[in-house]
Amino acid sequence: MKTKDRQPRGVTRRTALTTLSAAAALTLTPDLVSGQDAPPADTTNRWGRLPNTLGARSPAENPRRLPIPTSSRTPLQDLHGTITPSDLHYERHHGGVAVVDPATYRLTVHGMVDRPLIFTLQDLKRFPATTRTCFLECAGNYNGQREELTPQEICGLTSQSEWTGVMLSTVFNEVGARPRATWFLAEGQDAAVMTRSIPLKDAIGEAMLAYAQNGEALRPEQGYPVRLLLPGWEGNASVKWLRRIELADQPFMTREETSKYTDPLADGTARQFSLVIDARSVITSPSYPQTIQKGFVELRGIAWSGRGVIRRVEISTDGGRTWKPAALQQPVLPKALTCFRYAWQWDGRPTEIVSRAVDETGYVQPEMSAIQRVRGRRTRYHLNPVTGWTIGADGRVRFAVQRVRA
């Protein structure tokens, strides 16, 4: 047994001082504090950084969101598992990120209720709490115009977090929601004063007022200090920086549920309140701009459905002619990103790899042509087409544009 293993477990002041002077004796103070130096050739002959107050990624890892003025996309190809690191969660806002003081934050709940109430952040945290993991996806999460596109560019407006908050039903019980209330308006305090009408009966079973994400307070761009969270629904409905909820017996017909986020259909009508996200999947590795080698390649990706659990993910390595099931990483959670993996031997010949998700309702992720048959060529939102990657003879991976062209 080594000497240090016989030391008492409790660190005394004296042992702490001894440790610190030992560290000081190593005379590597700057990188011991910052830990940002380039990796040394030998990491075993000197001490590394001492414990500090806030961790940081390895300088060798540099995942980044891809921003445009109205949104930023999650680097799906750089992630593992199903949780999106909070600082890489996609953003979509309509008036910039509101900066809200948690001390003066108030949520007002009124309308068709017996007791209109105002809640502070502390008030909301006093209610029984609940935690759940689910995805959020923007309703406008499809981009597929050219071969040189990464998963982030194609569908990076999808992310997943573990959310904590109070169930909306608990708060509605507290204010005495009246039985005739069938809709509620959720309003944010950003510069867009974002508003959406939510059908109460469909939402109340799972809706949360979330104040935490992945173990800590919400990020500012995710609605700090409180957002609505509607698992499985288009992200816009999960209103951020939530300041007001008004219960009513009719929808309010805000801009975001009339002129936007609605689906023109092939028959000349337009679908409204199409809130639930249909099943979808994407292979995140290999993907553009990777190059693969002949031999073993594990196909990896994520699948999700706003209607419940992913039942299976099917993989084609011959451009959609034949399909085989991928392995799903357990546990498979409802309305949550689900990892799938498929062991593949690439024989070096050009081909196309494709994934398609099937959810618990039996819904099969469709081809773009099938979506456009029912929704017409001018449909804009809620696109979830089967997505593939072409593999060249040189092993280069490119987005399979021809699969999704109208």
Added chain:
Amino acid sequence: MKRLIIVVVGALSTISVMAAAQSAPKRFGIGTPATPEQIAALDIDVRPDGTGLPAGSGTARDGAGVYTQKCAACHGANGEGGTADVLVGAEPKSSAPFGPEYERWRGTRPDVPFTIGNYWPYATTLFDYMRRAMPATAPGSLSADETYALVAWLLAKNEIIAESDMMNRETLPRVRMPARARFVPDNRRGGAEVK
């Protein structure tokens, strides 16, 4: 085995006792009553039946100057769009800007954009949205009169009302938008059919 069963039953009864002891109160007594004044200070939404519309009024003529001053930089001098959305476009009058009727009307012409005139189902939404979020350089700064005037200007440009029509809390909810009847509720319920 018998001992195991006793242990399991014992554990189960302990859990049920704990559950009973943990039962939440019917109400928690959390929150502060909201006064009518506090609610009124926040309650800016406008519904299709006109609920929430404030006093004030304006015509398209009143709105022209406001539009030029506060909107044209992003939406174009005549609502034709720019860095922000196209707002004006009365065509096609016979259909939505999509669907079989539209394709027949369009023939080989280029597509028309989605506009207030051919796609917005409720005129009240214009008031609600502009008062809460426009102009982007100073959201929430429009007066009620300015908002009514801009709504009137946009509705007139889209050939839905006349230049002289006064928009106020009585007249605006009565404006019938061309696209109103085209909107249908979500009919997707999962299952094999693609919708």
